[in-house]
Amino acid sequence: MRLWPHRSLPVTGFVGIMGFTGCMFLVPLAPFIGTPVxxxxxxxxxxxxxxxxxxxxxxYRDGELTEELIVWSDRIELVRHNPRSPDxxxxxxxxxxxxxLHANRGPVQSYLTMNGGGREVELGAFLSPEEREAVYDDLDRLLKRLPR
Incomplete structure (x- = not known):
């Protein structure tokens, strides 16, 4: 399973916003062209x-954050790739x-954690509550299918 933050503004939208902002900055600047002001x-x-x-x-750089969850029958591994710090x-x-899945406990609604190996880690901190609930359902279903 690979998780990443939602990108609400594509690069074309970024270019549009920069162009629109530049044009809007010209509106108050235009009357003063040719003056010291x-x-x-x-x-x-x-x-x-x-x-x-x-x-x-x-x-955009912060949006490069990803979490990879790999599940084998005898091991589960989570790797968080941070954009500005080590994995x-x-x-x-x-x-x-x-x-x-802590519905109302924790720093966010539907706080998703995995506890094992002597540590408790958060999964999908950047996801919406609905997305965390869906990840919980998928992962819970997968873990129940593993041989015991």
Whole structure:
């Protein structure tokens, strides 16, 4: 199972927003073209455009986060690929692992955790509550089919 965050804005939408924002910045700037005020406003508008661009890039980079869950009959492994830090690993024996969906307990609604191998880890922190419930159902069904 491979999980990743939802991308609500495709790259074409990003280009459109940047173009629209640039055009809207020209509206208050246009009357001052050819005056010293133009040169006073221009650096601030350019800085705002650069900040918007950098924030979008940061958002896209953060969206590269993925979680891979691999299940064998004798081992379950979770690998979290972080965009700006080293990968995180967790593994346990599926026989002793406990899968929990906390409806109203935890930092988010439908908090999904796996406990085993001496640790408890969160699964799908970036998913919506409905998506976490679906992952729980799929994973629970899979774990029940494993030979005991």
């Amino acid at each position: 133009f040169w006073g406003l221009l650096p601030f508008l350019c800085a705002a455009m650069a900040a918007l661009y950098l924030f979008f890039l940061r958002n 995180q690993f967790w593994e346990a024996n599926p026989y002793w692992m406990r899968l929990s």
